[in-house]
Every structure is written in structure tokens, then in C-alpha cells.
Amino acid sequence: MPTLLAAVPAAPPLPSPTAATAIAWAAWLTLMGFPGLVAFALVTADPAARRVDEGTRHAVTTRLSRCAVLLAVLAVPAVLADLAQDATTGSRYSAAWHSLYDGTGAGLLAGLEITLVLLGAVLVAPLAVRAAPHRWRRGLLVAGLVAGAAALATTKLPAEATDDLARTCWKTAVWLVHLWFGASWLGGLAGLLVLAVPGVIAPGDRGAFWSAAIRRFSAVAMTGVGAIALSGLFLYWSHVDGPSQLLSTLYGRTLGVKIVLFGALLLLGIANQFWLHPRIEAARAAGDTRPLRTLLLRRFPAVVAVELVLILAILLVAPMLHGSAREQAVQSAAGSTTVHLPDKQAGPLTWVLGSAETLAVLAVLIAGYRVSGRIARRRAEAARRTARPAAGRGARDRPVVSGGTRRSRGSG
Structure with missing residues (x-):
């Protein structure tokens, strides 16, 4: 008797937790890296290269665009692999592909995620292959950045309508700030390392370019630190009831590791801002290319590489x-994983404390940027004063050629 029902193919086994984490990590890395690199090229590298010459500007944009396009292309299989982890029947990758634009809210967002990141790659690709006129450079970078940022935003947009629209919009906005500024920080550090590779910028142009680029990226990075810290404080308030839960729950311990890593990253950024950057400014002001080259090609890329890691x-x-x-704390106390808590409700005291935290973070960032700039200017001025007498002595001691015969000044 023929079989009336076709056999449903069994789903392959789910990936191990380690593999699942690696797949999710690859998806986030590529989705955040693409707009981050484009933003770095648009806001930091291109304006700094404009102060040098058109050749440097062209070389910088080309190198960053190639890396950005590569990340955008890699984002497609990474996102599909991440979606495939949720499939329950048949071929997981086939199911992930067919879930795009399948008529559901989640399918629409997943489809837009891949479509937008590919659109960003198409927009930036002419810069990567040097096929776009110079006057299109900034326009293509802006369009690519918008597409990449929108693709990243789809990861946190709600797939279904909710009853509390205002709260949903607020939480989504906080997440987007967290992701977008995190992407700008990630892309900026990666872009600095990419441009530090010998051969991108001519040796004679490195001083002028790096001095401007580092200063501009410092402003972007400090803005990102403030945005990430403030959005992180809100997310901490939403998910954690007091510091004790950082040790008593799995979520809290994992979040604690993330906080420690962020703190180490912040300390390295402070060291860059108040120690390394002023030294680079002073070396350039003194006209000493050897220490400047040593700082840029050894110490600075090493610190940036650690920050990127x-x-x-x-x-x-x-x-x-x-x-x-x-x-997790309530579920542990109740001995059941089915217990769910409603979202926290913000009262007047919460808004007062949140506003105070915001003002405090902004004050610290503004003060830090101004103080570090003052330190850099003082070091640069001191280096110039030291360089002038040395230059004068060198001019007096330099041999003079007269009538084809070399003689020392003052020899008669």
C-alpha cells in the first residue's frame, strides 16, 4: 500500500552552545563592523586626509571601503547561519532562507536585515574599486552608512505590535543607541589598524594625517563612551535588581564579565587620551619624525589592537x-522556569536619578576632552620651544658652500 504522507525530514542536531555563540558573534561582528568602518571613513579618516592631499584621501577611502564591503558580504552567510539555529525541521539553512519575507514580522525584519546590508555593500563598492568620481565620495559613504545602520537596527525592532507603544519605542531607541555607538567604536578601532599598515599613507604625510585623525576619533570615541554608558545604565536598571544579582544569577555573572571588559577598554582609552595622544602631538610639533613614526607604528597600533580585542x-x-x-532570581527562588516578571515601571525618582547620571556623564566627558586637549597643546608648545634653539644651533654649525669650496661659517 503506498504511503499517503511523505516523510518529514528530521532536523539536523542543534549546534553546541560554543558553536551557537560563535555564529551569533560572527553575525554581530559583521553587521556592526560594516557601518562602523563606513562611519569612521566619513567622519574621521576622510576629513583628516583632506588636510593632506587628494592622493592620500583617495588611498584612505579605498582601503576602508574594501574592508567595509568585505564585512557586508560576509554578513549575509553569518546572518543566515544565525537564523538557521532557530529552524526546527528540514534543512536549517533552507528554512532560514525561506523565512525571509515569509509574511511574518520576523521574516520581514530578517529579509530587510540582509537586503539592507547588501545594499550598503553595493553603494560603497564603487569606492572600493575606484570607479566613482571624487565628487560622489561623501554621498556614497553617507548612503552606505544609512543602509548599514538600518540593517543593524532591524535586529532590535519589534516584530509584532505591543500594547505599550511608548515603552517599546523607548527601549528600542536605547538599544539602537547602544548598538550604533558600539559599531562606531568598533569600526573606528578597526579602521585605525587598517590605515596603520605601511603602504596606505606616504611617510611624509603620516604626521599631518595621524594628528588630525587621532584627534577626531578621540571626540567620536568619547561620544560613544557616553552613549554606551548611559544606554547600558538603563539596560542594567531594566534587567538587574541590585548588585547582589551580579553574583547570584547566570545573567548577572555574564553581565559582570561584560562590565569588566568594558572597564578595561575604558582604561585603555583614558591612557590613549591623556598620555599617548599628547605625546604624538608633541612629536609632530617638534618636527621629529623618528619618534612620531615609532609611536604610530609600534605603541599606538599595539594599544588600538588590544582595545579592538x-x-x-x-x-x-x-x-x-x-x-x-x-x-532568574525569582525563578531560582520559586524553583520554576515558568515564572515571568512584568517590566519595571519608572517612577519620579528613577527619572531624577537618570537625569543626574546623564548630566554627570556628559560633564565628565566634556571635561576630559578639554583637559586632554589642553595637555596636548602644552606638550606641543613645549616641544616647539625646545626645537627652535636646536634648529638655530644646527644652522650656525652647518657648513657653508661658497665658490664651490666647503668651509665653516666664521672661518675667514
């Missing part, structure tokens, strides 16, 4: 955060 570690830890410490 810390950000990658944060992206590795972040996908492990599921649920909230609040729920």
Missing part, C-alpha cells in the same frame, strides 16, 4: 545574555 570579547559575551537577572 576587548571589543570583540564584549561582542562574544553579549549573545550569552538571555532573559534578565530579575527573572
Whole structure:
């Protein structure tokens, strides 16, 4: 008797937790890296290269665009692999592909995620292959950045309508600030390392370019630190009821690791801002290319590489955060995983404390940027004063050629 029902193919086994974390990490890395690199090219590298010459500007944009396009292309299989982890029947990758634009809210967002990141790659590609006129450079970068930022935004947009629209919009906005500024920090550090590779910028142009680029990136990075810290404080308030839950719950311990990594990253950024950057400014002001080259090609890229590794570690830890410490604490006490808590409600005191935290963070960032700039200017001025007498002595001692015969000044 023929079989009336076709056999449903069994789903392959789910990936191990380690593999699942690696897949999620790859998806976040590529989705955040693409707009981050484009933003770095648009806001930091291109304006700094404009102060040098058109050749440097062209070389810088081309190198960053190639790296950005590569990340955008890699984002497609990474996102599909991440979606495939949720499939329950048949071929997981086939199911992930067919879930795009399948008529559901989640399918629409997943489809837009891949479509937008590919659109961003198409927009930036002419700059990567040097096929776009110079006058299109900034327009293509802006369009690519908008597409990449929109693709990243789809990861946190709600797939279904909710009853509390105002709260949903607020939480979504906080998440987007957290992701967008995190992407700008990640892309900026990666872009600095990419441009520090010998051969991108001519040796004679490095001083002028790096002095401007580092200063501009410092402003972007400090803005990102403030945005990430403030959005992180809100997310901490939403998911954790007090510091004790950082140790008593899995969510809290994982979040604690992320906080420690962020703190280490912040300390390195402070060291850059108040120690390394002023030294680079002073070396350039003194006209001493040897120390400047040593700082840029040894110390500065090494510190930036460590910062980049810390950000990658944060992206590795972040996908492990599921649920909230609040729920896990209640579930542990009740001995059941089915207990769910309603979202926290913000009262007047919460808004007062939140406003105070915001003002405090802004004050610290503005003061830090101004103080570091003052330190850099003082070091540069001191280096100029030291360089002038040395230059004068060198001119007096330099041999003079007269009538084809070399003689010392004052020899008669």
C-alpha cells in the first residue's frame, strides 16, 4: 500500500552552545563592523586626509571601503547561519532562507536585515574599486552608512505590535543607541589598524594625517563612551535588581564579565587620551619624525589592537545574555522556569536619578576632552620651544658652500 504522507525530514542536531555563540558573534561582528568602518571613513579618516592631499584621501577611502564591503558580504552567510539555529525541521539553512519575507514580522525584519546590508555593500563598492568620481565620495559613504545602520537596527525592532507603544519605542531607541555607538567604536578601532599598515599613507604625510585623525576619533570615541554608558545604565536598571544579582544569577555573572571588559577598554582609552595622544602631538610639533613614526607604528597600533580585542570579547559575551537577572532570581527562588516578571515601571525618582547620571556623564566627558586637549597643546608648545634653539644651533654649525669650496661659517 503506498504511503499517503511523505516523510518529514528530521532536523539536523542543534549546534553546541560554543558553536551557537560563535555564529551569533560572527553575525554581530559583521553587521556592526560594516557601518562602523563606513562611519569612521566619513567622519574621521576622510576629513583628516583632506588636510593632506587628494592622493592620500583617495588611498584612505579605498582601503576602508574594501574592508567595509568585505564585512557586508560576509554578513549575509553569518546572518543566515544565525537564523538557521532557530529552524526546527528540514534543512536549517533552507528554512532560514525561506523565512525571509515569509509574511511574518520576523521574516520581514530578517529579509530587510540582509537586503539592507547588501545594499550598503553595493553603494560603497564603487569606492572600493575606484570607479566613482571624487565628487560622489561623501554621498556614497553617507548612503552606505544609512543602509548599514538600518540593517543593524532591524535586529532590535519589534516584530509584532505591543500594547505599550511608548515603552517599546523607548527601549528600542536605547538599544539602537547602544548598538550604533558600539559599531562606531568598533569600526573606528578597526579602521585605525587598517590605515596603520605601511603602504596606505606616504611617510611624509603620516604626521599631518595621524594628528588630525587621532584627534577626531578621540571626540567620536568619547561620544560613544557616553552613549554606551548611559544606554547600558538603563539596560542594567531594566534587567538587574541590585548588585547582589551580579553574583547570584547566570545573567548577572555574564553581565559582570561584560562590565569588566568594558572597564578595561575604558582604561585603555583614558591612557590613549591623556598620555599617548599628547605625546604624538608633541612629536609632530617638534618636527621629529623618528619618534612620531615609532609611536604610530609600534605603541599606538599595539594599544588600538588590544582595545579592538576587548571589543570583540564584549561582542562574544553579549549573545550569552538571555532573559534578565530579575527573572532568574525569582525563578531560582520559586524553583520554576515558568515564572515571568512584568517590566519595571519608572517612577519620579528613577527619572531624577537618570537625569543626574546623564548630566554627570556628559560633564565628565566634556571635561576630559578639554583637559586632554589642553595637555596636548602644552606638550606641543613645549616641544616647539625646545626645537627652535636646536634648529638655530644646527644652522650656525652647518657648513657653508661658497665658490664651490666647503668651509665653516666664521672661518675667514
